[in-house]
Amino acid sequence: MLGQSSSPPAVEVRGLVKRYDGRAVVDGLDLHASPGRVTAVLGPNGAGKTTTVECCEGLRAPDGGTVRVLGLDPLADAAALRPRVGVMLQDAGLPTGVPALGVLRHVAEMYARPRDVGELAERLGLTPFARTTVRRLSGGQRQRLALATAVVGRPDVVFLDEPSAGMDPQARRAVWSLVEELRADGVAVLLTTHLMDEAEALADEVAVVDHGRVIAHGSVPALLAGADSSTLTFRAEPGLDLAALGTALTPAGAPARAAVTETGPGAYAVDSPATPALVAALAAWCADHDVLLARVDVGRRTLEDVFLDLTGRNLR
Amino acid sequence: MTAPAAAAATPGAPAADADRAAPAGRRVRAQARFETLAVLRNGEQLLVTLIIPVVALVALGRGSFLDIGVGDAERIDVVTPGVLGLAVMAGSLTSQAIATAFDRRNGVLRLLATTPLGRGGLLAGKALAVLAVAALQVVVVSVTGLALGWRPDPAGLPGALLALVLGVAAFTALALLLAGTLRAEAVLAVANLLLVVLAVVGGLVLPVSDLPGWWASVAEWLPPGALGEALRSSLVDGAFPAAHLAALAAWALVLAAAVRRWFRWSS
Numbered sequence: 001m002l003g004q005s006s007s008p009p010a011v012e013v014r015g016l017v018k019r020y021d022g023r024a025v026v027d028g029l030d031l032h033a034s035p036g037r038v039t040a041v042l043g044p045n046g047a048g049k050t051t052t053v054e055c056c057e058g059l060r061a062p063d064g065g066t067v068r069v070l071g072l073d074p075l076a077d078a079a080a081l082r083p084r085v086g087v088m089l090q091d092a093g094l095p096t097g098v099p100a101l102g103v104l105r106h107v108a109e110m111y112a113r114p115r116d117v118g119e120l121a122e123r124l125g126l127t128p129f130a131r132t133t134v135r136r137l138s139g140g141q142r143q144r145l146a147l148a149t150a151v152v153g154r155p156d157v158v159f160l161d162e163p164s165a166g167m168d169p170q171a172r173r174a175v176w177s178l179v180e181e182l183r184a185d186g187v188a189v190l191l192t193t194h195l196m197d198e199a200e201a202l203a204d205e206v207a208v209v210d211h212g213r214v215i216a217h218g219s220v221p222a223l224l225a226g227a228d229s230s231t232l233t234f235r236a237e238p239g240l241d242l243a244a245l246g247t248a249l250t251p252a253g254a255p256a257r258a259a260v261t262e263t264g265p266g267a268y269a270v271d272s273p274a275t276p277a278l279v280a281a282l283a284a285w286c287a288d289h290d291v292l293l294a295r296v297d298v299g300r301r302t303l304e305d306v307f308l309d310l311t312g313r314n315l316r
Numbered sequence: 317m318t319a320p321a322a323a324a325a326t327p328g329a330p331a332a333d334a335d336r337a338a339p340a341g342r343r344v345r346a347q348a349r350f351e352t353l354a355v356l357r358n359g360e361q362l363l364v365t366l367i368i369p370v371v372a373l374v375a376l377g378r379g380s381f382l383d384i385g386v387g388d389a390e391r392i393d394v395v396t397p398g399v400l401g402l403a404v405m406a407g408s409l410t411s412q413a414i415a416t417a418f419d420r421r422n423g424v425l426r427l428l429a430t431t432p433l434g435r436g437g438l439l440a441g442k443a444l445a446v447l448a449v450a451a452l453q454v455v456v457v458s459v460t461g462l463a464l465g466w467r468p469d470p471a472g473l474p475g476a477l478l479a480l481v482l483g484v485a486a487f488t489a490l491a492l493l494l495a496g497t498l499r500a501e502a503v504l505a506v507a508n509l510l511l512v513v514l515a516v517v518g519g520l521v522l523p524v525s526d527l528p529g530w531w532a533s534v535a536e537w538l539p540p541g542a543l544g545e546a547l548r549s550s551l552v553d554g555a556f557p558a559a560h561l562a563a564l565a566a567w568a569l570v571l572a573a574a575v576r577r578w579f580r581w582s583s
Binding site: 057058059078079082083084085087089091092093094095096097098106107109110111112113146149153154 | 335336337338339342343346347350354357358418419422424427428429430431432433581582
């Protein structure tokens with residue numbers, strides 16, 4: 001598609017504030033999602049992800065800021081938006097006493113030209129439990145049924161709150177491939193996740209959210225980019241002398257000492273480009289100090305590393 | 317098609333936006349059918365809405381283990397109107413409160429509110445479903461009563477019908493008030509307790525005249541008592557129970573206002 005970047009945003013959130021009992025759960029959050037793109041809102045539990053999408057879905061009224069979906073106000077223009085927006089709630093929101101496919105058929109009846117229910121069920125692997133009541137479905141099966149109800153009306157914008165939570169790898173792949181198909185069809189997909197691999201695999205854009213704010217955003221490659229894009233981590237006994245090790249790992253003539261941090265008991269990260277010389281220097285220092293290296297990893301940075309850098313905390 | 321304002325509001329969207337949703341009538345009917353079937357498919361709901369009233373009618377109408385003040389009327393003629401009231405109370409209060417409370421807890425209300433059905437369509441569908449179930453209850457209880465020898469006064473039928481509709485409205489509003497404010501487990505307990513207690517001492521199945529004096533004069537103007545008395549005076553005596561109908565209408569309005577004020581869509 002031409003001119004994707006110039007098409008109007010499907011979702012535009014500016015300075016969103018939402019308080020519960022006076023406590024700001026979302027605190028000045030900016031976000032946008034475009035047609036034909038998958039935007040992931042990535043953050044730990046309690047970061048404000050669900051509240052943000054609920055404001056976009058018209059389920060909650062913001063305490064501040066503006067939310068526009070397809071140029072419309074999710075509350076004031078709800079009737080115009082509902083036929084064009086598909087929603088998958090975090091708790092699925094499915095009636096429990098009804099057969100799985102009965103729920104999907106019922107939601108399909110709300111639309112003039114829904115997707116073919118049988119084809120969609122086949123696509124997401126719902127057919128084997130089509131006649132099972134929702135109450136008896138596993139968490140992953142419910143999630144897939146909820147995703148089917150979100151897309152059955154051929155929406156322009158889809159909000160998916162933790163879409164692959166509780167799914168086995170096979171079901172996850174079915175979900176991911178459906179999301180990719182939606183993107184190819186020009187649908188704007190906004191999903192929340194606390195799974196780095198999901199964001200890395202699916203998202204064109206990632207907004208990293210913590211404490212109700214976006215602390216970083218951009219494409220996955222852009223977020224991972226930088227001179228120190230490969231990292232060196234290792235495991236050894238806890239309590240190594242970080243200053244001495246840092247000095248040993250600093251190449252001659254380097255402007256500053258390499259920083260070594262103990263990210264957890266016995267888990268270390270070296271904040272320096274991973275080079276063959278660095279690995280050799282680490283091994284030599286450990287041999288000199290009679291320290292056994294239990295494991296050495298040299299790897300590309302992941303979104304989790306980015307998140308750790310930004311917040312100092314692990315994502316899960 | 318000639319409304320440029322509508323087209324301008326949705327830039328870049330396909331022209332047929334306006335009719336992407338199914339027509340409102342079809343959405344509401346679909347929801348009504350869905351909810352009605354959900355009641356009829358659920359064993360516990362069926363027990364409360366149909367089986368218990370029919371059993372109560374047979375037991376109270378045929379048996380004589382409970383002393384019911386019938387005056388000069390036939391016992392079955394006094395019992396059947398009360399059981400009609402019991403049935404619609406079970407359907408529109410107990411069954412609806414429990415179903416809505418669990419739908420709320422499970423996020424069903426929120427999900428349906430995001431589809432073209434919306435909150436208004438959801439409520440309209442629910443109201444139609446309650447009326448459909450109530451109609452079915454009235455038919456089943458009436459046929460059973462007629463088979464047992466019930467002979468209602470035809471002059472009282474309009475008043476009785478009005479009483480049933482107002483009763484359904486008041487009880488459904490109370491159901492939504494419970495379901496929209498309390499935890500699902502609490503609703504389960506309260507809704508069942510209300511049914512049992514109010515059916516017996518609320519002037520619904522037993523005439524208000526059988527209740528202790530001070531309580532009778534209160535119970536008569538509460539929804540179950542007002543419904544029971546309205547049904548009995550119309551179907552037994554062929555009267556038009558204006559005062560009790562007014563009481564039911566007032567309860568329906570007050571409870572609906574309370575629902576508007578306090579109902580929460582999510583738990």
